[in-house]
Amino acid sequence: MAKRLLQGNEAVLLGAVKAGATYFAGYPISPSSEVLMAASVYAASHPELRFLQAEDEIASANAIIGASLAGAKSFTATSGPGYSLMQEAIGYAHKLGVPTVFVDVQRVGPATGMPTMPGQGDILQTRYGSSGDYTSIVFYPSTVAECYEYTIHAFNCAEESRSPVILLSDAFLGHLNEVVDLDAIDVPVVPRTLEPLASGHTRLFSGVATYPDGEPATADGDEFIRQYEEAKALRLEVADRYAFYEYGWNKDADTLVIAFGITRRIAQPLAPHFALFRPIRIWPVLQDQLREIAPRYKRLVVIEGSDGQYASVVERVLYRDVHRVPLLGGRMSLEAVREGLERIGLLPRELAQATVS
Amino acid sequence: MSYKDKIKTDLFPTIWCPGCGIGLIMTQLATVMDDLGLDKSNTVMVTGIGCTGRMGAYMQFDSVYTLHGRTLPVAEAIATVRPELNVIVVSGDGDLTSIGGNHLLHAIRRNPRIKVLCNNNEIYGLTGGQTGPTTPVGTKTVSSPAGATFSPVNLQGLVNTNPNAFYAKTTVYHQGQMRRAIKEAIEWPGFAFVDITSQCIENNGRRIGFPSANEMLNYYKKEYRQAPPGSTQLANHQLGIVKGKPAETEPVPVGAASGNGSGEA
C-alpha cells in the first residue's frame, strides 16, 4: 500500500492486527478511545477480530487475559484512570505468565485530571503499578509509524516473554496524524507461544501461589523464589532482544538530553546543541546503554512530561545528578522546553533568540 | 466412567473444613460432567478467589483461578474466543455478587454461553466470616456484631432482568434437585446461574447456633420447598428452575459503532 495519512491511535490498531491480534476489549476514555472505535469498525468487517466494549477497565483487563488463555492474541487500550484500574489484572497476568498487550495513552493525572491533555506521568506506574515484584516490559514510540511498528514488537515480546507488555503513548502522539508507509515497516510476527485452554491438560492458572500440581504454596518462600526467579530470568532475557533506543543529535555537545515519546519530537529544535538519548524500551531501564553513553557528557538533562519520574530512574542507574525539565499540566511544547532549560541555565543562546523573534 | 474421573482425588484431603458444603457441590458437578461427557478437551473451569474457588484445583480440567471478583469477564472472553467449549464458573457469593457485582450485571445483560454455579454460603468464608451482600438481615457475623443491616441482593430478580436467562435455586441438601439444576444449566444455550445455598460451618454456621454441618443440612431440608411446577417466580426458600426464552441467536460481539464520538471525559 502507498503512503497514507494515519493517526497514532489508529496505527496502534493496525499494528495489533498485523501482529495477529484477534481479541480486543476496552472501555471508552480519552485520549485512547480511537483505538477502541477503530477496533469496533475493523471487527465489523473482519469477524476474526472479536471486540468487546466492556462495562469497565477491570473487565477489559481481565477479559484480555481470559482471551489470551483461550488462544487469542489480545489487547486493550486505555488512559490515566482506566490504566490505574487495570493494575491488579496486570499483576495477575504477570503471575500467570500470560502474553497480552496493554496500551496506555497517557493524559494528565492524577484522577480524572486533564482528560485530553498529554502527559507522561505513568512511567513509574508501568513499572510498579501492581503490588509485589514482577518484571515489566514497556515500549514508548515517538512517531505514528513507530506506533505501528512497536505495537507489533509489543505483541511479539509478550509472546516470547509470556507476560503482559505495555505500549505507552500519550494524548499528543495518539492524536497526531502523520503520513506513513506501513509497507515499509517489516517486523516478522512471532507466533502464539501459550498452548490454549482445553488442549487436553489439567493446568491450574492461579493467581494464588501454587505448586505445579495445583496444591497451595502460600507459605513456601523457597517455591515462591524459585518461580519468581524463573519468570524474571525469562523476561530479562527476552527484553534484551528488544533493547530499542536512539542515540544521536550532536554527539559532540557537552550535554546529553534524555527524552522519549512525543517529548523527543518536541525537543527536536535542540538537535544542534545537544546529544540525544531516547529510550524506546522504557522498562527494563536501558541501564547498560545509559552507563556507556552518559559518562561522555558533562551534564544530563531529562525532559519529560512528569515531575521527574524518569529522571529519578536515571539518577539511580548512574549514581549521578541529572537536570530536570518537567513539562506539566499538559504544557508539552517547545515553549515549555525553552522555559525549563532557561530555568536551569541551559538554554542555548540561539534558541533564546528564537523565542524573541 | 465415574464422577471420580473428573476429580484429582490424589490431592485429597482438600483444604476445605470438615463439614463444608463445597465438596457436595463438587461431587454433583463432577457427576453431571461425567453424564454429559464433559472432559479436558471440551471444558474449561473458571473460579474466583474464596474457599469455593479452590474447586478448580481439584478437577481434571484446565482451570483459571481468577482474581477476586473477576471470573465473569475471564469466562466470557474464553467463551467468545472458543464458542465450542463448555465454560463453567464456580465461585462464592461474595466473589460473584459483591466485588464482581458489576460484571454480573453486565454478563446477565450480554447473555454469554457461560454457566455460573454460585456457592451461596451467605458469608465471606475464606476471610473469616464477614458479612456480605447475601447475608440475611440480622445475622451476627465478625463484621456485623449487632446483626447484618441491609437486605440481601435479589439474585433471582437480577438474573431475570434478561428474559433469555436461566436461574435455578437449590441447596446442598437437595442433591437430586441440585444435580438437575446443574445439568440443565450446562445444557442451556446462554447465561445460566445456579444459586446454591450451602453451609460454611466454621466461619458462619457454628457462630449462628448450628452445632455441626448436620444441623445446617437438616435446616435446609426443613426450610426449603420445591416450587410448584411451572413457576416463573420463586418465593423465598422455594427451590426450582426459572428459564427464560432461549435467545434466538448466539451472542455476537458488539458491531461497529456508528458516528463519531466527540465528547471527552
Ligand SMILES: Cc1ncc(C[n+]2csc(CCOP(=O)(O)OP(=O)(O)O)c2C)c(N)n1
Ligand atoms: C481485591 C481483593 N479484595 C479482597 C480480597 C480478600 N478476599 C479473599 S476471598 C474473599 C471473600 C470470599 O467470599 P466468597 O466469595 O463468598 O467465597 P467463600 O470463601 O465464602 O467461598 C475476600 C474478601 C482479595 N483476595 N482480593
Ligand code: SF4
Ligand atoms: S471456612 Fe467455611 S466455606 Fe471455607 S472451607 Fe471452611 S466451612 Fe467451607
Ligand SMILES: [Mg+2]
Ligand atoms: Mg461465601
